[in-house]
Amino acid sequence: MTIAPRGLEQTAPEIEQVARRYAVAVSPHLLSLVDPADPADPIVRQFLPSAEELNTLPEELPDPIGDAAHSPVKGIVHRYADRVLLKAVAVCPVYCRFCFRREMIGPQSISGQDNALSPRDLDAALAYVAAHPEIREVILTGGDPFILSPRRIADITQRLAAIGTVKIIRWHTRVPMVDPARVTDELVAAMHAPGITTWVAVHANHAREFAPEARAAIARLADGGIALISQSVLLKGINDDVESLAALMQAFLANRIKPYYLHHPDLAPGTSHFRLGIEDGLALMRALRARVSGLAIPAYMLDIPGGFGKVPLESDHLEKTATGHRVRDHAGRWHDYPG
Numbered sequence: 574m575t576i577a578p579r580g581l582e583q584t585a586p587e588i589e590q591v592a593r594r595y596a597v598a599v600s601p602h603l604l605s606l607v608d609p610a611d612p613a614d615p616i617v618r619q620f621l622p623s624a625e626e627l628n629t630l631p632e633e634l635p636d637p638i639g640d641a642a643h644s645p646v647k648g649i650v651h652r653y654a655d656r657v658l659l660k661a662v663a664v665c666p667v668y669c670r671f672c673f674r675r676e677m678i679g680p681q682s683i684s685g686q687d688n689a690l691s692p693r694d695l696d697a698a699l700a701y702v703a704a705h706p707e708i709r710e711v712i713l714t715g716g717d718p719f720i721l722s723p724r725r726i727a728d729i730t731q732r733l734a735a736i737g738t739v740k741i742i743r744w745h746t747r748v749p750m751v752d753p754a755r756v757t758d759e760l761v762a763a764m765h766a767p768g769i770t771t772w773v774a775v776h777a778n779h780a781r782e783f784a785p786e787a788r789a790a791i792a793r794l795a796d797g798g799i800a801l802i803s804q805s806v807l808l809k810g811i812n813d814d815v816e817s818l819a820a821l822m823q824a825f826l827a828n829r830i831k832p833y834y835l836h837h838p839d840l841a842p843g844t845s846h847f848r849l850g851i852e853d854g855l856a857l858m859r860a861l862r863a864r865v866s867g868l869a870i871p872a873y874m875l876d877i878p879g880g881f882g883k884v885p886l887e888s889d890h891l892e893k894t895a896t897g898h899r900v901r902d903h904a905g906r907w908h909d910y911p912g
């Protein structure tokens with residue numbers, strides 16, 4: 574589905590160009606949340622394509638967080654010793670315009686990737702986890718793993734639990750906010766298995782995403798015994814003011830989701846219009862601390878470009894330089910960062 578944002582109709586050919594390069598999809602639920610009276614609508618800005626996406630900067634990278642450097646078998650990213658990512662699908666019900674994996678996800682015609690791991694690739698990925706008993710936690714991501722049927726979610730859950738050394742399964746998803754009807758009691762039941770604890774990280778970036786349908790979907794997860802944490806991206810023009818951030822974090826808490834990570838936006842291609850400077854982010858975090866309860870404070874994180882891992886920015890991992898910043902990874906190596 575290709576949609577030209579309101580007010581940008583004159584750029585329709587450019588929007589078509591964006592849609593040929595990056596996946597575009599918006600759910601009917603999200604469209605129902607658009608406020609036609611709001612010229613800076615955070616739903617429009619997050620999900621509807623813009624000609625600004627055709628502007629790729631030299632520092633932007635097709636694989637900004639360096640997944641490929643840590644992928645021993647298809648579908649697995651093993652960056653930290655005790656946990657892996659399991660990328661079971663390469664598609665999402667909607668496509669965020671700032672997505673850090675935008676070069677790797679979407680319909681096969683755009684991403685060049687299969688929509689999901691084949692049965693053989695899934696077998697190989699699970700065999701890798703079984704062969705590494707140091708892996709305690711498996712993080713299902715993609716794409717959005719909640720696009721899978723409850724039957725396939727149950728299959729993955731049961732097989733991971735049967736390994737014995739995996740104790741935590743964490744699902745990273747945007748579905749409760751963007752397509753809440755997919756969160757059924759059947760899906761919630763599918764995520765449970767003996768011997769494992771199930772966590773869900775819910776991705777939302779603005780309090781406006783907490784529609785009644787989304788709140789009901791989150792309640793089904795919480796009532797179903799799933800532990801909930803948040804993930805958000807700090808985005809220019811969407812949540813880069815303290816009132817928007819406070820409202821977002823308070824909405825998470827009110828819905829039984831512990832604010833966990835606020836990501837500094839990654840250097841994904843064609844997303845510079847969403848990025849702000851690290852100093853701006855640090856100032857916002859200071860203002861947020863003065864504004865809300867400690868329970869509502871997420872960690873402000875940067876994924877170091879190139880696959881060197883995630884570090885907290887409000888820490889001694891960060892130093893200012895003449896041209897931007899440098900960040901220290903967990904192995905003690907310093908990396909320049911242009912922002």
Ligand code: SF4
Nearest residue numbers: 665668669672716747
């Ligand atoms: S839901 Fe996640 S993987 Fe899918 S487009 Fe949004 S950020 Fe990217």
